[in-house]
Amino acid sequence: MASNRRAFLTAAAVTAPAAAPATAASGPRPRPSLTAPGALDELLAGNRRYAADRPRHPHDDAGRPRLPAAAHHPFAVIVGCVDSRVPPELVFDQGLGDLLCTRTAGQVLDEAVLGSVQYGVEELGVPLVLVLGHERCGAVAATLEHLRTGAPVPGHLELLVDEIVPAAHRTRALPGDWAEHTMRAHTTWVRDAIRADPAFGTAHVEAARFDPGTGLVSLLP
Template sequence: MASNPRAFPTATAVGAPAAAPASTSAALDELLAGNRRYATGRARRGRVPAQRPFAVVLDCVDSRVLPELVFDQDLGALLCIRTAGQVLDEAVLASIQYGVTELRVPLVVVLGHEGCGAVAATLGRLRTGAPVPGHLELLVEEIAPAARRTGALPGDWAAHTVRAHAVWVRDAIRADSAFAGAAVVAARLDPDSGLVTLLP
């Protein structure tokens, strides 16, 4: 997505991140501090008058995974892009680029989560060979490589797949020169505890 002031508001027009963290490491620290507040029942959230995101969060459409809650951030602090299983397509990549280049967001977080339905559908397809209906086939095709890479590992195949797929998506974004201005990390959410863990 080329920067075009006639097509999109610039970072100045939307509002520079006045109270946002000053660096990538500070942004990541703020997300994880907010997640600790969320996981321990001490969350605080409020409204903001303008869009001033300091992180892009690519997460799942699962209705339990809401980044503003998970990271205990005010509305307007995160630019959230949601697809089942964090599957990438051109619209998702363009949306991330909008955050990085137009809004000057310094951090992209790929957030996978345990109990992902898209991962479960993928594993079901690989186990049985049964067809997946309609557009869901796209999800299976995108997640299947991570599932195949982890199928021989001991333990929970679904959990291994969630981690491997989030890392693959992170690495695909990192490798794209369109996002050279941002740090990109992968993480997983445990919905039971509420805690987010960064992935190596």
């Protein structure tokens, strides 16, 4: 792993363009060293702005190049779903260079996701990892439909369903909305799996739920 990481970083250094001087037009400046609680507060404050339709769109001005020329300094890693209604930069009202996002259907973990999170935590020093589930998740709905009907799952979708099935089984007997219970259980399982992995020991890991109807994010216990 160490040699692979060195090779990756060496390749990145060789292929990356030279950084431009840090100016107002070169993208977001490095933030003061945010702690994990500070990073979480920043995310939730941005989400409240988004939900209230008062976004600031940080670093989004017409006089700035589309991509920051200087190194990026994200303050949070978001492990989220591919659902087009849940773009983290908008949901948390953050700009270019603020968030390191990895997204899979149903925020399912695989080695590529874990490696991406580790890159953020180890190499970029990101203090916070937030696993973001959401209401009316299509991957959860497909999983429950499979369990109800027994119909085969086509192609690569089987991996997604297989990863969500344990949460569906754990919550099937609970009263209320089975899909909501499954989403919450799966999201917190992903959080706990990341927490338990020694590769992420320096980061604080939380789980949250996004409601597309209200626009609000709430932390999960």
